[in-house]
Amino acid sequence: MKSFLNGNIALCKGAITAGLKSYFGYPITPQNEIPSYLSRKMIEIGRVFVQAESEIAAINMTLGAAVTGARAMTSSSSPGISLKQETISYMAGMQVPALIVNIQRGGPGLGNISGAQSDYFQAVKGGGHGDYRIIVIAPNSVQEMYETAYDAFDLAEKYRTPVMILSDGVIGQMMEPVEFNKLEKKESELSKKDWILNGCKNRKPRSVKSLFMKEGILEENNIKLQKKYKLISENEIKYELYMAEDAEVIITAYGISSRISKSAVKLARKNGIKAGLFRPRVLWPFPSKIINSLAKSNVKFLSVELTCGGQMIEDVKLALNGKSSVEFLGKTDGKLITEEEILNKLKIL
Amino acid sequence: MGKMLSRPKSLKNVALSYCPGCGHGIVHRIIAECIDELSIREKTIAVAPVGCAVFAYDYFNFDVTEAPHGRPPAVATGIKRTNPDKFVFTYQGDGDIAAIGMAETMHAANRGENISIIFVNNANYGMTGGQMAPTTLIGQVTDTTPFGRNSKKEGYPIKLCELLSVLEGSIYLERVSIHNPKNIINTRKAIKKAFQCQIDGKGFSMIEVISNCPVGWSMSPLESIKWVKEVFIKSFPLGVVCDKR
Numbered sequence: 001m002k003s004f005l006n007g008n009i010a011l012c013k014g015a016i017t018a019g020l021k022s023y024f025g026y027p028i029t030p031q032n033e034i035p036s037y038l039s040r041k042m043i044e045i046g047r048v049f050v051q052a053e054s055e056i057a058a059i060n061m062t063l064g065a066a067v068t069g070a071r072a073m074t075s076s077s078s079p080g081i082s083l084k085q086e087t088i089s090y091m092a093g094m095q096v097p098a099l100i101v102n103i104q105r106g107g108p109g110l111g112n113i114s115g116a117q118s119d120y121f122q123a124v125k126g127g128g129h130g131d132y133r134i135i136v137i138a139p140n141s142v143q144e145m146y147e148t149a150y151d152a153f154d155l156a157e158k159y160r161t162p163v164m165i166l167s168d169g170v171i172g173q174m175m176e177p178v179e180f181n182k183l184e185k186k187e188s189e190l191s192k193k194d195w196i197l198n199g200c201k202n203r204k205p206r207s208v209k210s211l212f213m214k215e216g217i218l219e220e221n222n223i224k225l226q227k228k229y230k231l232i233s234e235n236e237i238k239y240e241l242y243m244a245e246d247a248e249v250i251i252t253a254y255g256i257s258s259r260i261s262k263s264a265v266k267l268a269r270k271n272g273i274k275a276g277l278f279r280p281r282v283l284w285p286f287p288s289k290i291i292n293s294l295a296k297s298n299v300k301f302l303s304v305e306l307t308c309g310g311q312m313i314e315d316v317k318l319a320l321n322g323k324s325s326v327e328f329l330g331k332t333d334g335k336l337i338t339e340e341e342i343l344n345k346l347k348i349l
Numbered sequence: 350m351g352k353m354l355s356r357p358k359s360l361k362n363v364a365l366s367y368c369p370g371c372g373h374g375i376v377h378r379i380i381a382e383c384i385d386e387l388s389i390r391e392k393t394i395a396v397a398p399v400g401c402a403v404f405a406y407d408y409f410n411f412d413v414t415e416a417p418h419g420r421p422p423a424v425a426t427g428i429k430r431t432n433p434d435k436f437v438f439t440y441q442g443d444g445d446i447a448a449i450g451m452a453e454t455m456h457a458a459n460r461g462e463n464i465s466i467i468f469v470n471n472a473n474y475g476m477t478g479g480q481m482a483p484t485t486l487i488g489q490v491t492d493t494t495p496f497g498r499n500s501k502k503e504g505y506p507i508k509l510c511e512l513l514s515v516l517e518g519s520i521y522l523e524r525v526s527i528h529n530p531k532n533i534i535n536t537r538k539a540i541k542k543a544f545q546c547q548i549d550g551k552g553f554s555m556i557e558v559i560s561n562c563p564v565g566w567s568m569s570p571l572e573s574i575k576w577v578k579e580v581f582i583k584s585f586p587l588g589v590v591c592d593k594r
Contacts, residue, residue, distance in 0.1 A: 021431060022430065022431045024427065048430045050427075052423065053452055053453070053456035054452060056420065056423070056453075057420070057426075057452065057453050057456065060416065060420040060423035060427065061424070061426050061427035061430070062427060063424055063427060064414070064416075064423065064425060064427025064428040064431070065427040065428065065430070065431040066427075067394075067414045067428070068394065068428055068431055068432050070432075072427070072431070086417055087417055087420070090415070090416075090417050094414075094415060197394045197412040197413075197414055197428075198412070198435070199391050199392040199393060199394065199411075199412060199435055200391055200410075200411050201392070202391075205409070205413070206412050207397075207407075207412070207414065207415070208414045208415060209397075209406060209414070209415035211403060211404075211415060
């Protein structure tokens with residue numbers, strides 16, 4: 001049986017089904033449905049909800065819950081995610097698994113409150129300081145908001161890393177039918193962790209930290225992190241290909257842009273243009289090898305994004321490594337790109 | 350004759366990295382003794398600060414997490430709300446708690462979080478080379494107030510206990526000092542009361558410990574103790590500031 005609900009609520013339901021124990025948030029549009037829904041739901045099911053005094057406090061509360069082994073989450077939108085960057089860096093260095101949700105809005109600065117995709121660089125290049133990466137997942141439907149929130153905790157715990165769901169105000173607030181196809185995780189089913197802080201009963205005291213002052217120790221820890229990132233890059237690539245086999249022009253797009261692009265591909269095919277779509281479902285690690293394998297001298301690429309200058313296009317270019325050319329179509333005035341606009345661009349490529 | 354005194358179980362058998370004459374070692378020992386006496390070592394999760402006590406997890410013999418500068422009360426909130434059966438305290442300096450982390454401190458107190466804070470006030474940023482702290486005294490020379498703290502430019506020393514005392518969520522607040530044995534004994538009593546406050550589920554407690562920083566103050570250890578007695582605690586009066594237990 002399917003339910004009809006918006007992306008933000010679907011995400012909450014996925015996280016709760018996965019065993020979300022503690023949520024900490026702060027109001028900001030367009031993610032307000034998340035704290036609003038969880039403020040009631042979490043209390044009803046005997047879990048933790050706190051409205052923090054700031055986005056900074058919210059993510060540090062999340063850090064506190066997560067070092068004790070609990071499944072913990074915080075959510076915000078672009079300006080609030082900027083505030084959280086310091087602690088995301090700490091979480092990466094301390095190797096603390098947690099879920100951070102960014103329902104992107106327009107920037108820079110206060111920008112506006114409608115959906116955007118201009119936090120791509122911040123999310124995948126590491127918005128905080130230091131030599132780190134986080135896994136970035138990009139759902140493109142309300143169903144995927146539910147499913148990626150459910151899967152994110154397993155992924156975070158598997159690699160002891162923060163995971164970000166990079167969504168946007170459109171997917172967060174649009175309504176679609178959702179199939180609740182995941183099984184409720186019980187606390188007893190969750191993997192046992194040998195690093196968490198739960199009191200030193202019958203064991204040696206532990207600490208969780210990112211400070212490595214003695215000579216050589218920081219380097220050692222950073223090499224360990226890089227090995228982990230290599231492993232993630234090998235194992236966690238996820239993407240979707242649509243009509244790309246015979247395509248002469250391949251659109252690269254994620255999130256809401258990929259939904260519009262898919263319709264544009266259908267429209268283009270009707271107009272005799274051999275178009276296809278490549279959609280990264282995970283943005284870091286980026287599916288560079290797959291993109292490179294699609295590159296041919298007679299295949300052009302078009303990066304469609306809700307950004308003004310183009311962000312993901314830079315990773316597409318790196319992946320193509322000169323084997324194909326890539327053009328850009330973007331928008332940031334709060335309106336969505338239309339299928340017709342994409343079609344018109346495809347016509348002149 | 351039997352052994353009268355030994356290292357508390359809650360302190361690891363390692364050398365502390367604090368400067369000669371620094372008060373942190375005394376405060377560490379008092380905390381460790383209180384935790385031993387209350388038999389809560391095995392359910393303690395402490396939050397270490399950024400500042401001189403950044404290595405606290407190397408010294409305390411129980412679980413300790415790191416926190417970004419100023420954020421220990423938020424981290425402690427996350428730990429305690431998720432694990433109400435654990436004993437949670439933060440160890441913080443004046444810059445951490447009353448400058449960069451003022452919002453986290455005020456709101457943790459205002460929510461009445463059932464946590465304890467040990468706040469070591471030594472009127473300067475010791476770790477970074479003795480810069481002005483929010484608690485630096487008027488006229489006090491520091492690395493960044495070379496002409497002495499001027500209230501017209503740098504404002505006034507923040508009296509955190511008094512500031513928190515107006516919040517309804519604050520349950521137990523006391524300012525103590527460790528400049529002589531009498532005050533050390535009193536500090537021990539105060540910290541134990543604060544910890545008991547949490548164990549009894551009564552809510553937010555903070556003990557502000559006035560401590561000396563001979564290196565940061567460019568004094569000998571003895572001079573620094575004299576300065577605490579004759580100058581520092583004149584500006585920061587000792588005593589219970591709030592007690593709603």
